[in-house]
Amino acid sequence: MATAGGAAYVTRGERNIKSIYPELTLDLRNPAAPAASIELLTAPARPLPVVFEPEEAVQRLSYLPPLLLDIVLAEGYPTKRPPILIISTTPQWLPDAVLRKLEKEGETLWEEYGGMQMLFAYISYLQEASESVFGIANQVTDGIVRLPMSMKDALVHVDKKLNKDIFEKGTFDCGICLEPKKGAVCHRMQRCNHVFCVPCLQDFYSNCVKEGDVNSVKCLSPDCGKSGDANVDRRTQERLISPKELLQIPLPLETVQRFVNIKRKKKMEADPSMVFCPRMWCQGAIRSERYPKVTDVSRLDESDDEYDEPSKQEQVEKKDADPDSNAKPPGTPHTDRLVICEDCNLAFCKVCLKAWHGDFIRCKDRERRELTEEEEASLRYILMNTSSCPTCNVPCQKAYGCNHMKCFQCKSHFCYLCGAWLDPGNPYKHFNDPKKKTCYQRLMDGAEGDMMNGEIQFAGRRAAEQQADFWEREVFRMQMEEFDTPTS
Amino acid sequence: MSTKRIMKEYGECVADTPEGMKINFDENKITKWEVLLDGPDQSVYALPEVLSVSVRQGGHFKLEISFPPEYPFKPPVVSFKTKIYHPNVSNDDKGSMCLGLLRAEEWKPPNKVVAVLRLIQTLLIEPNPDDAIEPSIANDYKENYKEFEKTAKEWVKRYAK
Numbered sequence: 001m002a003t004a005g006g007a008a009y010v011t012r013g014e015r016n017i018k019s020i021y022p023e024l025t026l027d028l029r030n031p032a033a034p035a036a037s038i039e040l041l042t043a044p045a046r047p048l049p050v051v052f053e054p055e056e057a058v059q060r061l062s063y064l065p066p067l068l069l070d071i072v073l074a075e076g077y078p079t080k081r082p083p084i085l086i087i088s089t090t091p092q093w094l095p096d097a098v099l100r101k102l103e104k105e106g107e108t109l110w111e112e113y114g115g116m117q118m119l120f121a122y123i124s125y126l127q128e129a130s131e132s133v134f135g136i137a138n139q140v141t142d143g144i145v146r147l148p149m150s151m152k153d154a155l156v157h158v159d160k161k162l163n164k165d166i167f168e169k170g171t172f173d174c175g176i177c178l179e180p181k182k183g184a185v186c187h188r189m190q191r192c193n194h195v196f197c198v199p200c201l202q203d204f205y206s207n208c209v210k211e212g213d214v215n216s217v218k219c220l221s222p223d224c225g226k227s228g229d230a231n232v233d234r235r236t237q238e239r240l241i242s243p244k245e246l247l248q249i250p251l252p253l254e255t256v257q258r259f260v261n262i263k264r265k266k267k268m269e270a271d272p273s274m275v276f277c278p279r280m281w282c283q284g285a286i287r288s289e290r291y292p293k294v295t296d297v298s299r300l301d302e303s304d305d306e307y308d309e310p311s312k313q314e315q316v317e318k319k320d321a322d323p324d325s326n327a328k329p330p331g332t333p334h335t336d337r338l339v340i341c342e343d344c345n346l347a348f349c350k351v352c353l354k355a356w357h358g359d360f361i362r363c364k365d366r367e368r369r370e371l372t373e374e375e376e377a378s379l380r381y382i383l384m385n386t387s388s389c390p391t392c393n394v395p396c397q398k399a400y401g402c403n404h405m406k407c408f409q410c411k412s413h414f415c416y417l418c419g420a421w422l423d424p425g426n427p428y429k430h431f432n433d434p435k436k437k438t439c440y441q442r443l444m445d446g447a448e449g450d451m452m453n454g455e456i457q458f459a460g461r462r463a464a465e466q467q468a469d470f471w472e473r474e475v476f477r478m479q480m481e482e483f484d485t486p487t488s
Numbered sequence: 489m490s491t492k493r494i495m496k497e498y499g500e501c502v503a504d505t506p507e508g509m510k511i512n513f514d515e516n517k518i519t520k521w522e523v524l525l526d527g528p529d530q531s532v533y534a535l536p537e538v539l540s541v542s543v544r545q546g547g548h549f550k551l552e553i554s555f556p557p558e559y560p561f562k563p564p565v566v567s568f569k570t571k572i573y574h575p576n577v578s579n580d581d582k583g584s585m586c587l588g589l590l591r592a593e594e595w596k597p598p599n600k601v602v603a604v605l606r607l608i609q610t611l612l613i614e615p616n617p618d619d620a621i622e623p624s625i626a627n628d629y630k631e632n633y634k635e636f637e638k639t640a641k642e643w644v645k646r647y648a649k
Contacts, residue, residue, distance in 0.1 A: 175598030178493055178496045178497070178600075179496075204561055220597050221596065222589075222596040222599055402584065426618075426620075428620060429623050443578060444580065444582050444584055
């Protein structure tokens with residue numbers, strides 16, 4: 001009788017605990033010794049650095065596999081006996097000694113409580129201790145926990161899954177549409193942890209890729225790159241988002257493919273040593289190790305920022321370069337002239353641009369290729385309707401805004417009207433100098449954009465273009481007049 | 489997208505309008521806001537009220553904020569409709585501004601109009617002569633502040649009553 005009463009008392013206590021911890025499962029099959037179990041989330045206050053041996057790379061885990069606490073309240077609890085506590089984890093990433101110590105802590109607590117119910121206190125103790133990962137990082141000198149390789153998959157999986165679950169349950173204010181959004185429709189930037197909603201990111205990045213402005217595919221937060229710490233800033237502000245992350249947002253595969261292709265094309269075009277296929281219908285790049293053709297964009301984890309600095313490969317090449325190479329006469333040795341188009345597989349000579357003629361044929365730089373009518377027309381269109389950057393010569397067309405331009409490719413400042421380079425420190429001086437007659441006080445001319453806008457009077461190269469066009473028409477008009485006038 | 493966000497920002501602006509500002513909002517044309525801005529008291533763009541009349545004598549500036557269709561991916565365009573003698577405002581009939589977060593390459597979508605309005609207010613109190621759109625005014629400001637102050641105040645009296 002007394003036993004049953006004790007069990008009932010215990011059960012009531014457990015039920016109370018269950019109202020505090022709803023995830024607790026009760027097992028009352030044995031009324032004499034009711035049991036319970038609970039999984040406790042292990043979320044370190046700071047991500048735990050872990051090395052999976054024999055690997056050397058340090059991984060930082062924000063979540064670890066939960067602690068499973070099994071409790072059996074044997075007869076005599078709480079007055080005479082402490083609860084039986086068994087702690088385990090799957091896989092067992094906590095050393096035995098730590099688990100036993102935690103269990104022992106229960107007993108000590110029971111003694112401190114002088115035979116009162118202490119489960120609630122014990123569970124909160126465990127939760128608190130989990131924030132410092134039960135002190136396991138403090139036991140090693142460098143603070144890095146070493147675990148066997150066999151646990152890697154399970155631990156990384158738990159970390160990812162819990163990260164995702166908890167992120168998806170959260171609510172975030174998207175800084176772009178300014179709406180509160182559930183984590184499930186948001187994306188957290190891998191490098192800087194800023195959060196935006198997926199539709200906004202899709203909108204923005206798709207548009208960047210559509211317009212070819214691949215250098216803007218960066219985190220949108222104004223805080224990125226503003227920390228003042230040059231190292232941190234480089235990591236966040238300067239770097240483009242990796243194709244892999246773009247696919248995770250998700251962006252359509254075609255968009256990411258285009259993003260990768262444009263980035264690659266820009267790099268190749270900026271390289272004067274690059275040669276393209278002479279077949280008019282192909283114009284593919286030549287096979288080259290420096291610009292490997294991209295087949296699977298989802299594997300590209302690197303967000304390269306080689307626009308500003310030579311790629312690692314290049315640096316290595318420079319180091320490896322033969323010190324005598326500078327002494328060689330200019331030009332490409334005959335044996336180095338064979339190149340192959342990556343698209344149509346044409347083997348050709350990169351000097352004369354003709355189909356491969358063998359190593360022993362003397363050939364010259366090809367003559368300037370005659371332009372087809374179509375090519376001439378597009379070249380003409382480009383000359384008429386764009387101003388080009390004075391530094392890298394890329395043609396630009398102003399969509400709207402003032403005539404102080406900043407090249408999207410090489411970041412030079414220049415004047416849209418006359419094409420002059422402008423001092424980035426004081427770009428507006430150009431428009432305020434009465435001596436610069438063509439551009440004086442014309443900063444905002446054509447602010448609506450100049451697409452097919454013949455009204456704006458340009459200077460420099462485009463002025464010449466405009467005049468040439470004018471005179472061509474004029475001559476044509478005069479000829480027509482002559483033609484129309486009957487001769488006597 | 490942009491309409492919804494502009495409405496939302498307008499709501500925020502109404503709930504918490506920066507001091508010395510009034511926004512005239514036309515529901516039929518939400519992409520163009522008219523902002524009435526009082527020259528901040530600490531600046532040369534304020535004419536203190538006369539004791540007998542409890543209305544400010546001057547320093548009322550009319551601005552137009554227009555939102556491009558790509559907003560918030562492109563920055564809003566600010567122009568002073570009231571003439572102002574200021575290194576960072578173009579001295580022509582457009583009164584345009586082109587600095588800081590108003591530049592397309594510096595603008596980030598999470599920036600808001602309120603930040604733009606605050607930037608303008610700050611610039612009235614403390615012009616930025618090193619990033620001037622009007623170098624001659626900037627030069628006055630730097631080298632000959634007395635003259636700058638005089639002209640700026642004159643212009644307020646003349647144009648910003």
